Amino acid sequence: MTAPAAAPVEAQTGAPLLSVRDLTMTFPGKRTRSGRKSPGIKAVDGVSFDLGAGETLGLVGESGCGKSTTGRMIVRLLEPTSGSVSFDGADITHLKPSAMRPHRKHLQMVFQDPHSSLNPRQTVARIIADPLLVQGKSVxxxxxxxxxxxxxxxxxxxxxxxxxxxxxxxxAQRIGIARSLATDPRLVVADEPVSALDVSVQAQVVNLMERLRRELGLAYVFIAHDLSVVKRVCDRVAVMYLGRIVEIGDKHEVYDNPAHPYTKALLSAVPLPDPAAERARERITLLGDPPSPASPPPGCTFHPRCPRAQDVCRTERPLLRIGMPGERREVACHFPY
Incomplete structure (x- = not known):
């Protein structure tokens, strides 16, 4: 029942297990009483990344930045507006349900609220067994x-x-995790899997997911707000802002020396276990609220709140580029570090 432990991420070579390219999701606007149509909401705007077998990538950012929408497009719960999702070398972006079924068992999801994601009218046996019945197993x-x-x-x-x-x-969250493992998946998208739980229970679930990763060789896309949890469980981190990835790289590079101003602000809000260091450090306070995805600002979408913003930031959108020499980290900023 238990697969061999996954090799360390650094030792893995070859094609990525998951490859996301220029993924975009625009929710159409609604018609108002006057008959006019409101502008669409671009929830995800050109997201690209790769994920290796046995690797965990953390997606972090403020509420509404597009993390959950990205996760749902990866497992085909949402149809992307444009872009592509390739799993194990196969493009699954627009496969019909019958063609998607062989891939579906290898792509599973754990949802944020354990109780709302479980059918209250079904027993645990039926909840966990349903994916297997769909795949043709006997009762x-x-x-x-x-x-x-x-x-x-x-x-x-x-x-x-x-x-x-x-x-x-x-x-209940353990039941949700068990259901996601029923078909022996290779990739699990975990959408805020511990945010609805008490702190002590969070630690138990995180430890469980880490153990399952080692024993079963799972890869995770781990979506979370809690940067401390992300640092604990992830190999790499992707920071999202208003539908775009603004920084992505090895967790040690990102946490020890954040390059994007938004990443610096997020990490400055993470409590430190040392009271003296917590009192002495300087917090970065961002002014204003994130812009509406219905009308994002031109250029760098972070420039209205960025302490480093200059004229070029207001007119030119920065692309993800390799950071310092020797790093694998990519940053979308005209003035990083």
């Missing part, structure tokens, strides 16, 4: 596998016939 095979998965995620297999409301939030 007996699916139920046996569901019991194995409950034990794997730290639940009591004898509780398999209980309903979601009979479990705590942390236990």
């Amino acid at each position: 007996a095979q699916a139920r046996a596998r569901a019991a194995e998965l409950m034990e794997l995620v730290g639940l009591i297999p004898e509780h398999i016939d209980r309903y979601p409301h009979e479990f705590s939030g942390g236990q």
Whole structure:
């Protein structure tokens, strides 16, 4: 049941498991009472990245920056407006459901709210087994596998016939994780998997996901607000702002020496465990709110809030470029570091 542990990310070579190129999602505007149509919302605006087998990429940023929309497009819960998603060398961007089915079992998702993502009318056995039934397994095979998965995620297999409301939030999230593992996926998109849980339970779920990654060789796209959690579980970090990636790189490069002004501001808000260092450090306060994705500013979308903004920032959109020599980090800023 348990696959060999994944090789360290640094040692992996070859084509990426997941390749996202220029991914865009525009939600159409609605018609007002006067008959006019409101402008569309560009939730994701040209996102590109690669993910290797067994690697974890963290997607971070403020609410509304497009993290969850990106994750849902990766697993084909949303149809992208443009761009492409390739999984294990195959372009899955616009596959029909029948053609997508062989890939679907290798692409799974864990949702933010464990209780709202579980059908309250179904038992845990049915919730976990449903993906297996869709893939053609018998009822007996699916139920046996569901019991194995409950034990794997730290639940009591004898509780398999209980309903979601009979479990705590942390236990319900474990059920969601078990469901995502039912078809032996290679990639799991975890959308804020611990944000709805108590702090002590968060640590348990994070440790569980780390253990499953090692034992099963999983790759994760880990979407989160909590930068401390992202640093704990991720190999690389992508920082999003208003639908775009503004910085992406190895977590040590990003956390130890952030290059983009927005990344610096985010990290300055992370509490430090040392009280003296916490009191002594300077916090970066961003002025104003993020612009509306319905009418983003020209040039660099961060320039209305950026302390370094100059004339070029107001007219030219910066592209992701390699940072300092010797780094793999990319930064979309005219004046990084």
